[in-house]
Amino acid sequence: MTDRKAIISVQNLVKHYGDFKAVQGLSFDVYENEIFGLLGPNGAGKTTTLEIIETLRSKTSGQVLVNGLNVETDANAIKQIIGVQLQAAGYYPNLNLLELLKLFSGLYGVDVSPIEMLAKVNLQDKAKAKYKELSGGQKQRFSIATTLINSPKIIFLDEPTTGLDPQARRNLWDLITEIRNNGTTVVITTHYMDEAEQLCDRVAFVEAGKIIALDTPDQLIDNLIASGFERKKEVKAANLEDVFINLTGKEWRE
């Protein structure tokens, strides 16, 4: 796994908001066609880092290359090859999902069939619904549909599963894995470690604007065990979420 091509390369990234140092010298690469997780507590600088890579925010110093393009000089070219899902973003008022997707295909300058885009995220039944009428899981799936319109090389998902019930969360994992399997690189932030463990090929832990660990979930766990760590409680073959899923079924509730 050492010769993989980096599609995103972040070197010594620094972002200051006045006196507040949100990001303090981050460096990492995201490889082509992997699911890369940025993990860390609130305020660690995850969203700021994402938004700098997405060209939505300026950086204080450092270098960021996306598919070989510089965020400072090639912002528009980058925007054409990435898909962005923002934390808690809304959509244009009074429009249904089909109309919103038409708007986005106009904004990206591509011709796509809105209903096919909805089918990709299994929302074709909601074509005429308004965004605010959707459930939490449906909203996230719709947001992901808008990120896929321009057939991007990379999509960025900022806490896509926050607030979802276990069924909706698993459903979204399947969707994200499918998108990766179709050749798209995925960068995701999350607070859920079980999610990162199951979904991500590699994860970076961000704390106070710095990366404190970066590896595959497996390797990070092995490293910890090797250092002599033991869980206080005996690990069982199943956890409470397994019980929940087992009792309430896998089918996703609308």
Add this chain to the structure above:
Amino acid sequence: MSKTYNHTKATLALAKASFRSITRSPSAVIFTLAFPLIFIVVFGFIGGGGVKLDVAVLPGSDLQNPIIAALEKTGVVRLTKNDTQQNIDKSLEKGAYDAVISIEKNPNGLPAYYTNVKYTSASLTNGNVLKSVLNDVVGKLNTVNQKPTVTEVRATTVTGREYRTIDFILPGQLGFSLLSTGVFGTAFIFFALRQNLVIKRFFATPVRRSSIVLGEAIARIGFALLGALFIIIIGHFAFNFTLINGAVTVINMLVLALIGVVVFMGFGFVVSGLAKSESTIPPISNIITLPQFLLSGTFFSINAFPSWLQPISRALPLTYLNDAMRKVAFEGAGLWDVKQQILIMLVWGVGIYAVAVKTFKWE
């Protein structure tokens, strides 16, 4: 994927989305169409056909005589013949009747009839009108088959354009409609787009900022002009609103409407930038729209205002839009004839957009 990005396509996609959104927004439809139409309907009916005199005929009065017949023929006097004495007295005091009339046959020969009229101080103006109507009617009746001894008045009336209430009210309502669409609509949409991070999501696409503003403007201007056209058409066909040069007048009015709504949208941009929360948009917008609504000659001619108030009226952009609209619609003025009004609106436009550039916020 190296195909060049088309900014026009992005702008038009936004314009289309925005237009759809506006037509589904209840407040936009109410302010642009419903309110102005309600005022037009109300004033359209009130301002029907000039002066009408309400005159009661006293019970017991002779009804089959040339005086009654001649009064009815004038078309100005509305005679009520079957009211009770008691009711007539009450209505007379309140001014609901302008006068009461009773006609007696003269049993002693000439004159053939006595006409008794009682006026009321509650309606002196109409009483005076009735007085001259009666003099006219009676004079004509008395001189039937007689050569006038001193002079005969030969009066003719030039057939001029009738300036109806609608001719005053409609342009004012049109201006009000454009003001509301421009200020409220623009302020709300840009605030909402900013607040709900819709604009931020747009920024993650290759769209330009100018495309966002332009797309929004095209939709809003399109909607405002369609609204204006609708109001003009309803006014013309349902209430005889005067369009002196027909279609040319309509086009001139739409050009004025365009200038107006562009200027008013500038206020909207400023409000969207100043507003700290959604609930502060209406009060700030009202500070801008209400004074213009009341002082810019929307309902009354500003000449009717006290002289200290008139300079304020003459400083407001809506005053000049209303003024220009009325000149174009009723007097048949061309756009060049109202260049002064247009110029003042443009000066306002330059000023307000200079402020808007300073106050507008994207995030």
